[in-house]
Amino acid sequence: MNIQLEVGSMEHMSDKKRAIFKSTMELVRENGFHGTPMSMVAKHAGVAAGTIYHYFESKEHLLRELFNYAQQQAVAVVERESSATIPFKECFFKLWTGLYTFYRDNQDMLRFFEQFVNSPYHTTMPPLAEDKFYTLLFAFFERGIREGELKEVSPKILATLTHSSIISMAKMTASGRLHFDRKELQQIQQLLWDGIALGR
């Protein structure tokens, strides 16, 4: 009953805990949120069922923590790509590409993310203000408006539109329904930019 405390940064996370996270993501991707019993997670992660309960209070807690973990990685991408020292337009393209690549290359995470966000676990939603990911995104688009690069539209709208375009493209790619080459990806970004940018 002595649950391992969540540490802020993930570097010093126990190997077992990391394995449990990884397995959960993979299995949830394949079998869904349901269809993924704890016993299966345990076997796949190479630990005993009881061990999971050493680290996580319950299945629900495991899923919640995994979501936080995943979200932190997405936040890290935004922080990495949205440096204030380069021109906004360039930064917008960098951010779009960075997030798209991140989701495309972490399809387990993307799938888990989408399932979680649309599930009732996430329904008792944290107020937007506390959502670091969106807070960062808002700030980024606020900068664009402030610098006169973007239309005067609510940054929330700009952030949501941009992010949904990234997610939907990554999902398309992930599902194998469509594949985009470099040229098409640039087209998509350009198209979005044309929509949100202030005409010169």
Added chain:
Amino acid sequence: MNIQLEVGSMEHMSDKKRAIFKSTMELVRENGFHGTPMSMVAKHAGVAAGTIYHYFESKEHLLRELFNYAQQQAVAVVERESSATIPFKECFFKLWTGLYTFYRDNQDMLRFFEQFVNSPYHTTMPPLAEDKFYTLLFAFFERGIREGELKEVSPKILATLTHSSIISMAKMTASGRLHFDRKELQQIQQLLWDGIALGR
């Protein structure tokens, strides 16, 4: 063991069947895909558990059929709003508004939809070609390109971008995180249009 056959159009659907669909959507919205036992659906719909199995082979079949049912309604909206007799640009705005309104006013359905689409039920995905909803959308954007109104970008990309913007806005509204007034909705549509339209 004599499962009631699915009828093509939904007008002559048994009342019970409709009630089961409705209850399932509401309950899945509140409790999720899991967390919604058949017994709960039965009670909420005012039928006995056994009755559900008169209409549906299994829980999975119930969910699949509900998804088809929901999708048909979305298809109906697209068909209604995308008449070829009015100018493309106007039609684009009509379609955006129509779908947005539909999702906003059918939040149970929207939530169910999103959960289903991201679940493994839907993973054995129908090839895109058989997806009537997207087929219609593609055709719509193909028309826009043919008529010289849109940039020469794959209609699949245009369709996906547009639809994801609609969904994400409807979800925002549904979750109560953001509310859009008429002016903002027009801004959003205009912004998208600016992105995809061929500059005069």
Added chain:
DNA sequence: TACCTCCAATTGAATGTTCATTCGGTTTAC
């Protein structure tokens, strides 16, 4: 109208399975 027949529609208690969680005991690390 009254009565019968037959089958689909409906019921809900019973069944068997699956699964989250527990806990007494063992191993590991320091």
Added chain:
DNA sequence: GTAAACCGAATGAACATTCAATTGGAGGTA
């Protein structure tokens, strides 16, 4: 030596599904 990490069989609850029994109503018959 001891406390944390770990194990995995055992427990009990929740759940999808079944099925034997009941109802309802559409036709037929006299």
